Amino acid sequence: MNRQEQKRILITGAAGFLGSHLCDRFMQDNFHVIGMDNLITGDLRNIEHLFKLPNFEFYQHDVSKFVHVPGQLDYILHFASPASPIDYLQMPIQTLKVGSLGTHNLLGLAKSKSARILVASTSEVYGDPLISPQSEEYWGNVNPVGPRGVYDEAKRFQEAMTMAYHNFHGLETRIVRIFNTYGPRMRLNDGRALPTFIAQALEGEDLTIFGDGTQTRSFCYVSDQVEGIYRLLLSDYALPMNVGNPDEMTINEMAQEIILATGSAAKLVHKPLPIDDPKQRRPDISKAIKILNWEPRVSRGEGLQKTIDYFKALPEEELKRKDFTYYKQR
Numbered sequence: 001m002n003r004q005e006q007k008r009i010l011i012t013g014a015a016g017f018l019g020s021h022l023c024d025r026f027m028q029d030n031f032h033v034i035g036m037d038n039l040i041t042g043d044l045r046n047i048e049h050l051f052k053l054p055n056f057e058f059y060q061h062d063v064s065k066f067v068h069v070p071g072q073l074d075y076i077l078h079f080a081s082p083a084s085p086i087d088y089l090q091m092p093i094q095t096l097k098v099g100s101l102g103t104h105n106l107l108g109l110a111k112s113k114s115a116r117i118l119v120a121s122t123s124e125v126y127g128d129p130l131i132s133p134q135s136e137e138y139w140g141n142v143n144p145v146g147p148r149g150v151y152d153e154a155k156r157f158q159e160a161m162t163m164a165y166h167n168f169h170g171l172e173t174r175i176v177r178i179f180n181t182y183g184p185r186m187r188l189n190d191g192r193a194l195p196t197f198i199a200q201a202l203e204g205e206d207l208t209i210f211g212d213g214t215q216t217r218s219f220c221y222v223s224d225q226v227e228g229i230y231r232l233l234l235s236d237y238a239l240p241m242n243v244g245n246p247d248e249m250t251i252n253e254m255a256q257e258i259i260l261a262t263g264s265a266a267k268l269v270h271k272p273l274p275i276d277d278p279k280q281r282r283p284d285i286s287k288a289i290k291i292l293n294w295e296p297r298v299s300r301g302e303g304l305q306k307t308i309d310y311f312k313a314l315p316e317e318e319l320k321r322k323d324f325t326y327y328k329q330r
Contacts, residue, residue: 006055008032008072010115012063012106013079015042017185018120018178021226022077023047027056034069037080038062040094041087046185063102064094073113075233078106079120081154084190085274092150099154100161107165107173116172118233119162121240123179124152128278132216133248135284136177136240146276159240166238174232179244179283183222183303184310194219197255198311201264211273213252217281220245221303224296231292244283245296261304 009026013019014035019042026033027050035047035058050056061067063080081098082088088095103119110117126134127142142152159175166173186195197207220243228243249257252268259266288294 006030006032007074008034009075009077010034010036010069010073010109011077011079012036012102013042013081013120014058015039015044015046016079016083017046017183017187018181018222018225019077019079020046020185021183021222022079022229023050023056025226025230027053031055033057034059034073036061036063036067040091041082041084041187041190043187063105064097065105067105067109069109069113073109073115076106076110076115076117077120077229077233078103078117081120082151083122084187084192085148086189086191088151089147095150096154099158103158103161107161107171110173111165111169111171116174116233117162118174118176118229119158120229121155121159121175121177122151123177123242123244123281123283124148124278125156125159125177126278127152128276129280132280133246133282133284134242136242136287143276147274148276163238173238174235175238175240176229176232177240177242177244177283178225178229179242179281180217180219181222181225181244182219183307185222186307188311188314193217193251194254194258194307195311197258198262198308201258201262201266202308202311204264204266206267206269207255207259209251209255209268209270211251211277212270213255213268214250215273215277215279216248216250217254218245218248218283219254219300219303220296221298221300221306224298228288228292228294231294232288235292237287237291241287241291242283242285243288243294244285246283246285247296247300248280248282257300257304258308261301261308
C-alpha cells in the first residue's frame with residue numbers, strides 16, 4: 001500500500017486499555033494511526049512502542065474541547081471516556097462531558113471529513129438488567145440519578161446523538177456495546193474485580209468480593225474484543241451491536257479461578273454490594289455472529305494466564321497500587 005492509498009484513522013482514548021490495543025491492530029494493517037488522549041486515565045506506556053513508527057502520531061488533547069485534525073480522515077474510533085467505577089465517580093463531570101460534548105465534536109469532525117465513525121458504548125446502557133442475556137433490542141433498567149448514572153447516561157446519550165447524525169446527516173456511524181473485557185494493559189487500581197483479584201492474589205492478600213458473589217459477568221479477552229470492533233467498523237451495520245463473550249460466570253467463580261491460576265492460598269472476603277451494581281451481565285451476540293462472522297476464540301484459561309503473566313512482569317510497586325475508593329463511597 002503506497003502513501004496515497006494508506007487509510008488514516010483517528011483513535012481517541014488511544015493510551016487506554018482498549019484504545020492502545022486498537023492502535024496496535026490498525027498499525028499492523030498499515031493504517032496511518034492518529035492517537036489522541038488527554039491522559040487523565042490513559043498511560044503513555046501503553047503506546048510508547050509506537051512512537052518511533054512513521055505511520056503513528058499522537059496528540060495530547062481533551063476531545064470535550066474543539067477537535068482539529070489536519071488532512072484526510074477515513075475513520076474515527078471514539079474510545080475516550082473514563083470507564084471504571086473509580087474513574088467516573090471521581091470525575092463525574094468529565095465523564096458526562098466526554099460522552100456528550102466529546103461525542104458531538106467527533107461526530108462533527110467525521111461529518112466535515114466524510115469519515116466513518118465508530119463510537120464505543122457499553123453494556124452499562126442496559127443498567128441492572130431485568131432480562132438475560134441482554135440483546136440489542138433491550139432498552140435497559142438504568143437509574144439516571146444514581147451513582148453510576150453519570151457513566152450509564154453519558155453512553156446512552158452518546159448512542160442517541162450518534163444515531164441522530166446517522167439519520168439526519170446520513171453520516172456513516174457504527175456503535176459497539178462493549179461487555180467486560182480483560183487482558184494486558186488493564187489498570188490494577190481501577191476498582192474492577194478481575195485486575196483487583198489478580199493483584200490481591202499475587203500479593204498474597206485475601207480477595208475482596210462485594211455482595212455475595214453470585215452476581216455474574218461475562219469476560220472477553222482483549223484480542224477477541226478488538227477483532228469484533230475491527231469487523232464492525234468495516235461492516236455496513238449502523239445499529240448498536242453487542243461485542244463480548246457470552247460465557248457467563250459468577251464473581252465467586254472468577255475469584256476461585258484466579259486463586260487456582262496464581263497458586264494463591266487466599267480466601268474470599270465479602271463486603272456490601274455497591275448501589276445499582278448489575279446483578280447479571282451476559283451478551284446476546286447472535287447479531288455479531290451472523291453479521292460479522294465473529295465470536296470469541298480465546299478460552300478463559302488462556303486469556304487469564306496471559307493477563308496474570310502480564311501483571312507478574314510489572315514492577316512490584318505497581319501491584320501495591322490497588323484502590324477501593326469506589327467501594328468506600330458506598
